Amino acid sequence: MADFKIAIIGSGPGGMSAASHAAELGLSHVLLESTDHLSDTIFKYQKGKHVMDEPQVLPLRSPLDFTAGTREHILEIWNTQVAGHNTNVKYNTEVTEIGGEKGNFSIKTKSGETITAEFVVLGIGLQGNLRKLGVEGEDLDMVQYQLDDPDEYADETIVVIGAGDAAIENALALTKQNNVIIVNRKDEFSRAKQGNEDGINKAIDTNVITPYYFANTVKVEKFGEALGSGEIGKIVLSTKSGETEVNCHRIIARLGAIAPRRFVQSCGIEFPSDDPSAVPALTDQYESNVSGLYIVGALAGYPLIKSAMNQGYEVIEFIEGNDVEPADEPLLKEKFRSFSARNNNMSVSNVLEMITTNVPLLSGLTTLQLREFMIDSDMRTPAEGEIIFERDDFTNTFYSIVGGEVQVQINPQDPSQRISLNKGAFFGEMSLISGHRRSATILAGKNCVLIETPRRSMNKTISSVESVKRVIDEAFLMRALQAKIAPNTSVEKLQSVISTATLQSFKAGEELFHEGDEGDTLHLVRSGSLTVSKTVGGKEVVLSYLPAGNYVGEMALFGDDMRSATIRAAVATETICLDGDAFRKLADEDEDVRKRVQEVIDNRKQANVQMEDNSDSGTIISFLVEQGLGEATDVLLIDESLCVRCDNCEKACADTHFGTSRLDREAGPTFAALHVPTSCRHCEHPHCMQDCPPDAIHRAENGEVYIANNCIGCGNCQRNCPYGVIQMALVSKKQKTSLVSWLLTGAGIAPGGHDAAAAKKDPDAKKMAVKCDMCKDISGGPSCVRACPTGAAIRVNPGEFMSVTNLENY
Amino acid sequence: MMHQSLFVYSGYRYFKLCMVLIITSVIAYAIHTPVDGPNGGTWLGYTLGGLGAAIILLLMWFGMRKRSYKSDMGQVQGWLSAHVYLGVALIIIATLHAGFQIGWNIHTLAYILMFIVIFSGIFGVYAYLRYPALMTKNRRGNTLELMLVEMSELDRECREAAAQLTDEINKCILDCSENTKIGGSVWQQLSGKDSNCATLAAFNKAGELNKLLPKEMAGDASHLMTLLGKKCELVQRARRDVQYKAMMDIWLYFHVPLSFALLAALTAHVVSIFFYW
Structure with a gap:
């Protein structure tokens, strides 16, 4: 007989919701959490962070409440409610191994304990555990693996261990008030970002930080009582010249995190591909390939809090043998409404089945994956002759043909030359893969039924379902060959x-x-x-x-x-x-x-x-390519021999975007007189889109990459942008500038200024990521270019700009 | 799409327009022979005067258009191109309007103010042509802010290097790091120089003091001199950067207020003609 019926590992939103529902139903259960508090990922959000409850359309189904609010507020509610349900939580229990099978799983913990359970729900998220020193003394209170506020410490001797960005940033920030020592396993910091590498090398050269190279930690020891100089313990390091002891107040080890994937695989769970974003294949009931082992939350591919909580609830119902209707059922019903109405009120599951049958590409998806895919997608029934997209549009959604046909205009000079694609085919993969404009115009044919899937969901599917990837790759190849080399050769x-x-x-x-x-x-x-x-x-x-x-x-x-x-x-x-x-x-x-x-x-x-x-042109191309223009679709370039540094471009940007300029004219590199200011380049495959939890970053038809209003202000895009063109700003739509009153009386905010006081007072102001949107909502084109009095600012498509004839004139 | 300067904007559109205006005015002036000689009171005089006043208002509206960031009434560059060419054309149109008559009166005041405004503008065009490229060259890829950071970094290095040397040298280094000014008065900004430059003084003084040091300190002393030399060069470049920016800005302090004075004088000129003549 197992200790518990259900063991839930990880107390994130998914796990917590599952455990509380199990408690609510009176099931024997345990919630295992490796730290001493619930939901570590959210616990570690910065203080006062506003947590959003996207997707807002999805109803919440959990014994725990969750609405948008501050981190503190949400954690407090969860703590109270988890306790209120008498949920059996076991803190400080890190699971190291899961063995056994359905009905008799044995879960080993770090402390050597073994817990047995009939079913296991894994909800450990993607963040991973912080890597520890792995030596004697690693858990002493003088050793920490995170640093929240460097200004908290003063006049201490602090040993920072690590050579990555986190370690360097901590070390540099601590030098303000402390004596800092950095311990590096190698002899250089080349793994870090350029700025950090320069910063740490400079700090070392100027004796601000003392380094230990080729050094490994042997052990950490705390003294019985503090030394006269205040140090409370020591760290023993092995270096090339033997062992050294360093007395210190504090040790901060920044050794990165252990990604959970290896642990998950060690439990016997399979991933469909080596792609780091791939999620384990699950049944409709969230069960993995290991029978009796269920996965919920971010690890299962559901990074949003609300959907993870719903899963937690549902997984307990499934284990209990109840076939609950998924929480997304009403959403899908709504999606399929107009289609169902025309087809004898077809039920959601029948529509899904029809999709699997009619579109071979999607037949490899599990029902769960298909539901998720369809929630993100749109079911369209365009009238015959309607344009789906036009050649040279910059959209990047993907289309599958569920029924009927579409017409492809293959010759832009002669619109009557068309080929048709029929039920089961798909299109739009060229732009999806290359990040380029649409290569042909597509019109709806007879009885056309389409699924339009946004780029992110499609990419997620491609990386999780091997068969989808293979089929799309082959199609891309065939169509690319036809388009570029052999249009008249037979397939x-x-x-x-x-x-x-x-x-x-x-x-x-x-x-x-x-x-x-x-x-x-x-x-x-x-x-x-x-x-x-x-x-x-x-x-x-x-x-x-x-x-x-x-x-x-x-x-x-x-x-x-x-x-x-x-x-x-x-x-x-x-x-x-x-x-x-x-x-x-x-x-x-x-x-x-x-x-x-x-x-x-x-x-x-x-x-x-x-x-x-004209080798100078080549040098200009090299320079522009070094600045990352090789992946840009539209970039702001300033000719510094014309630029009078009036910053009218920045003011125009601020004035047309609620007081925050999205470009920094002065920053950025210059070659000869060509200056690349810090401003969005609208990359072909935007780095910013990579990891946006609410999927708020989109590409408009003309290629503008913009951030929509459902931005939750998490800052991922800012971190992911290699060009530093995204900033977090308090956006208030109540920004008033007055040209006449400012000009005549000096009162009020000048055009292009920012009324910070008004923004602070505005209850509707929202902290969000802002970046250049190429003034897509303003008539007349980008305001930076329009406002430049000397013609120094232009926006170009690098692909066209970096040509011989153009650059010869430079 | 390539960069193009405001002179060639849109295929010299406004240059061509102004040439047409000037040539037409000159021809009309040449063939028009009023009884009492050319003056502002003839039909041609009124026409040219009206045209001149309209141009002045249009030129002044540039200040509004430049700041109306949401406006899509043409590009600001086009406006500036027209502003420059029409401004120059005004010299001829207004002179022909006056029929070369000069006197001690409000009319001539308006005429002279107009000239000062136009010539300050021409200086502005000169500054806009000359300084941007010089500024880029002088900055060597840095910004002024980065130069200042680099300077304080050099100050720190100097203090460290001087720590091994005599108190007098240390004092001189401290003076250098505390009293070096970039910018300052309008004149200092425009000249790009500081006759009491603390860095230069420190460089000279430290050079003198170093000679008195014992031999074993020679290494440290020469390192200090290298640092001070670097700082002198950096300070000079930063001042030059400020100078270039000041040259691009200074004329506006004449151009804009005087154009308002011109507007007032012009109003007085027009009113006096219609009411008192």
């Missing part, structure tokens, strides 16, 4: 080329191949961009820049297997690599292919000659 013939194709990824700056290398593969850029360079007079000169959709290595087609130039990835880039032999065969059989490639070669040769004569 069967192309298949033979595609079967040789592989997908290759390159880091920014990595070489695809080097000038003079032998090789005959052809690379078609799938996402990212490339630079082409040649050695001229012993120096590498950049000749051109190639955005996604172009190909390189084409010379090999004509028997020249010596690479004529060096190709480098400008940013993280994926290419489709095609075998030279297969490609040559294709060109031999199809004269049209040969002609097209020859044309590209001729154009390139001509451009290269022009560029070699």
Whole structure:
């Protein structure tokens, strides 16, 4: 007989909700939490943080309450209610191993205890446990693994252990009032961000911080009583010259966290792919491949608090054998309403079944995944002839055809040339993958029923469901080949080329191949961009820049297997690599292919000659590529020989965006007179979109990447943006500036100013992430450019701007 | 899309417009021979006067347009291009309007004020053409703020280097870090110089004092001199940066207030003509 019927591991929103529901039903249960408080992830939010209850449409189904509010308020409610339900919580219990099977799981804890349970619910989140020192004394109170407020400590000797950004930032912040020592296992800090690396090296050079290199911690010891100088303990380090002891007040170890994935896998749970964002495959009832072991919350792919709490409730019902209707049922009903009405009031489950049958691409999804997929997606029934999207739009949603057909206009010059795609097919994958504009216009055909899925949900599905990824990759390849190289070749013939194709990824700056290398593969850029360079007079000169959709290595087609130039990835880039032999065969059989490639070669040769004569243009391209413009779609460039530093651009930006300028004119690098200010570049694959919990960052039709009002102010986008163009600001719509009164009397706020007092007083003001939205809601185009009196500010598409003819004039 | 200066804006649109205005005015003036000689009271005089006054109002409206950030009435660059060309054209149009008559009266006051405003504007154009590029070159990729940070960093290094040396040298270094001023009075900003520069003084004085040091301190002393030399160069560059910005700003302090004075004089000129003449 097991100790408990249900053991719940992790007291986050999911686990807590499950345990309380089990308590409510009077089931024998235990909630195991590794720390001494509930919900560690939310506990660690900064003080006073406003927690949002997205998605607002989803009803809450949990014995615990949850509405948007401050971190403190929410934690207090949970603490009271968890206790109120007599939930059996076991704190300070870190689980190290889960063994056994349904009906008799044995859970080992760090303290050596074994707990048995019939069912296990895993809700440990994604944050992971902070890595500890792993030596004697690691749990002493003088050792800490986090630092909330560096100003809390003064006049102490503090040993900081670690060489990452967190360790460096802590060490530097502590130097203000303390004597700081940093312990590094290696002899350099190259793992950290450039700014931090420079900062720590400078602090060490100027003796502000004392470093220990090649040093490992042997043990930590606390003295019986503090030394005369105040140190309360010591750390023993092994260094190259033997063991050293350092007396100190405090040790702060920043050694990162242990991602939970390895632990999860050790429990026998399988992940569908190695992609770090992949979530374990689960049944409709949240059960993993290990029977009796359920997963809820962020680990199961539900990062939002409310959906995790709902899952917690449902998982207990499922374990009890009750088939509860999922909380999202009314949402799906609403989604399918107009479709169901036309189809004999088809039920939600029947519609889902029909989707699985009609769209082979989605047949690999579990019902749970499909429900989640459909909540994010829209079911559309456009009238015949309606435009789904137009060529050159910047949208990036993905479409699956559930019924009927769509028409693709394949020739922009002649709209009547169309091919049709039928039930079961899909489209929109080109823009999704490359981050580029739509490559064709699509019109609805007869009886058309479509599922439109936003980029984020599609990417999540691609990384979690292997079959979806494979099918989409193949389709992308086929369509890219058709579009760029062989529009008139039959699909069967192309298949033979595609079967040789592989997908290759390159880091920014990595070489695809080097000038003079032998090789005959052809690379078609799938996402990212490339630079082409040649050695001229012993120096590498950049000749051109190639955005996604172009190909390189084409010379090999004509028997020249010596690479004529060096190709480098400008940013993280994926290419489709095609075998030279297969490609040559294709060109031999199809004269049209040969002609097209020859044309590209001729154009390139001509451009290269022009560029070699004008090597300055190459230097400008290198500079711009170094600034990350290789992934930009629209960037603000300032010609400093025209810029009179009046900052009218910043004022215009602030004035049109509630008083906060989204660009910093002065910051940012300059080459010759070309200045790249700190301002959004609207990346092809925006880094900011990567990890936005409420999915508030979108791309508009004209390519503007913008942050919608459902931003929760978590700051993820700010951290993810490599260009530092996102800031957190208190946005109040009650900003009044008056040109006339300011001009005549000096009263009020000048246009372009910020009324901070009004913002503070405004109860509707909201702290959120702000960035350039290219003034998409204002007529007349970006206000920074319109307001520049001297023409110094322009916005360009780097792909078009970085061309020979343009740069020659610089 | 490429950068283009305000002169070539939109294919020299406003240059062409102004040339048409000027040539038409000159031809009309040449063929028009009123009985009592060319003056503001003839039909041509009124026409040119009306045109001139309209241009002045339009030029002054630039200040409003520049700050109406939500307006989509053309680009500010276009407005400035027109502002510059029309402003220059005004010299000719107003002179022809006056029929070259000068006197000690309100009319001539308006005329002279107009000239000062236009010439301060022309200086502004000169400053806008000359200083931006110089500023970029002088900054070497830094901002003024970063230069100041670098300066305080050098101060700290100087203090450390001087710690091994005599008290007098330390005093001189302290003086250097506490009393070096960047900017200051309008004149100091515009000249880019400070005749009492504490850094330069420290450099000279430390040089003198170092000569008195025993040999074993020579290494530290020469390190200190290198640092002070670096700071001198940095201070000079920072002052030059302030100077360039001041040159780009200073003329506006004449241009704008005097244009309001011009507006007042112009109003008096127009009113006096219609009521007292």
